[in-house]
Amino acid sequence: MADESAAADRTITTDACVVGAGPVGLLAALALGRRGRQVTLLERRAEPATDGPPPAGPAVVNIVQPVTLHLLDQLGVLERLTEGAGVIPGAEIYFGGHLAARHRYDELDGCPVPHALSIRSFDLVRLLLAELAALPNVTVLWEAETHTLTAGQGGERSTLTVRTGDETVAVDARFVLAADGRSSTIRELAGIPAEVVPSTGSYLDVVVPSPPGWDGMARAYFGTHGYLLETRRAEEGLVLVWITDAATAARVTEGPVERLVETLSGVVPRLADWIAQHVTDWEQVRRVQHHFVRTKVWSQGNVVLVGDSAHGMHAFGGQGLNTSLQDAACLARLVDEALSGGSGAGIEKYESVRRPFIEAFQSLQVSNTQQPPPRAAAEEERAPEFEVLALGQPHIRSRISDAAAFLAAHDTPHGR
Known part of the structure; x- marks a missing residue:
């Protein structure tokens, strides 16, 4: 590692290095960048066009629940995102052909947005990139491949060796947020064990x-x-x-x-x-082939896994993007606190509360996707709770509220 760092064409010293420029990485980078933090964002793909038609092929579409929409609203992108989205006013649940429950978001106590949205991921990425482009303290490296990582321990910085085009860059970061998906390079380089299992359904x-x-x-x-x-x-x-x-x-x-x-x-x-x-x-x-991802830990030293890097899911229940964006907002706030001199222990505490819910939801997905439904089981046990989907995991709703306030507060002592 020392030889490769010495051979680097240049070194970037940054507060946070975010790896992966999908919706999750972009939200984390934007949240920290707006607080005035120095952020370096790495993406292995080429820079996407910021205007014109979306890429060819079937678009990735997600149902985004009110609790997550509230976070995007605090970022200032919800109104524009809604323009190309499909509004979902509520849901009906049927068991054996019979209506069992009917819910409307606008009738749900504490619901921050009165509907869900069906959105194209490309539209969300484009909006977040436009917001990120306005921040001079955020550096984006496209077509960037991370080859080595020395993870910091006990407050030490992490160092990544990144190749982009003909240039080798050493990125020296106080925190590394890995939002690079189920086949996470950062997770592998950090030595965090993971199970990546394809769904058999x-x-x-x-x-x-x-x-x-x-x-x-x-x-x-x-x-x-x-x-x-x-x-x-x-x-x-x-x-x-x-x-x-x-x-x-x-x-x-x-x-x-x-x-x-x-x-x-x-x-x-x-x-x-x-x-x-x-x-x-x-x-x-x-x-579509889906995969389940489970890791032994979500963080190691100052390397933090976010979204699919930590807990990839099946599409059943539509919680993959929702939980990942919620995680990104909550963890960005905790990283900001640690950068201000606080302890990084909050990240581990967040994981200890979040992980049981995530793994239980993954188990529910397996039971609904990989075996014929057991006739003897109560059908109601197969359905996720509407309120939990709409409002998020009960045990972290206060943390999500704190994260929403964090996203909305641009004028801080660390601001530009």
């Missing part, structure tokens, strides 16, 4: 136009078929997501697309004619 989705008079409510159907979600796909229309075990999916997908139409129509009879009219070819159907 099946995930299929298909987008159709919004039916006339559709109310935009998300509807979750639990039954012997597995799990079917009817919801908005950004502003594009309606998406039907079918999650089931591999054997059940194989019986349907190893034949003509009409078998899928029959399955979907049997779960949602009111849309049967609409589905048959608009789903006519397997080319319309997207298949």
Whole structure:
């Protein structure tokens, strides 16, 4: 490591090095940058276009819950994000074809935003990048590959050797936030053990136009078929997501697309004619492989794992991006406190409260995605609680509120 640092073309000394310029890394970098911290952001991909059409191929779309939308509102991007999003006013839950519960966000006590949003991740990235570009104390290195990491202990700095183009850069950081996904390079270089396990279940989705008079409510159907979600796909229309075990999916997908139409129509009879009219070819159907990530610890010394680097999830329940953005906001506040002379112990305390909830949710996802549903089990045990999805994990709601205030407070003693 010493030889490679000495051979570096230049050295960047920074308060925080954030690795990964997806939504999670961008939020963390923006939160710390707005507090006046020196931030270096590393991304292995090329710099995306800040205007024009989105990249080719199917867009990654996420349902963002009110608790997370509140954080984005405090950043000042929610109004613009809503322009290209699909508004979801609430949700209905069905067990065995029968309506079991109906919820509306605007009727939920303490709900900070009266709806959820279905958003394209690209739109969120573009907005956060635009905000980040206004901060002269944030340096972004694109097409940057991290080759070595010496993690600091006991208040010492971490040093990363980064290659970008023909240049080798040594990044000397007081904290390193790894938001570089399930195959995290930083996690590996830091020597943090991780299990990365592909889901053995099946995930299929298909987008159709919004039916006339559709109310935009998300509807979750639990039954012997597995799990079917009817919801908005950004502003594009309606998406039907079918999650089931591999054997059940194989019986349907190893034949003509009409078998899928029959399955979907049997779960949602009111849309049967609409589905048959608009789903006519397997080319319309997207298949996604999800992975579960579990790590032994979320931090080591001053290296902190954020989002999928620490706890990758299945799409069931739509909590991957939500929990990751919540983590990024909370951890950025704790890192800022540590940079001000406080203790980094708050990060470990946050993990001790957050981890049991995350791992329990991952277990719920496994039970809904990888085996045929047990008929003897109460169906209600298969569904996540609406209030928890909307408002976040009860044990950290006060921390999320603190993080929201942190995101909103730009004029601080550390400000630009």
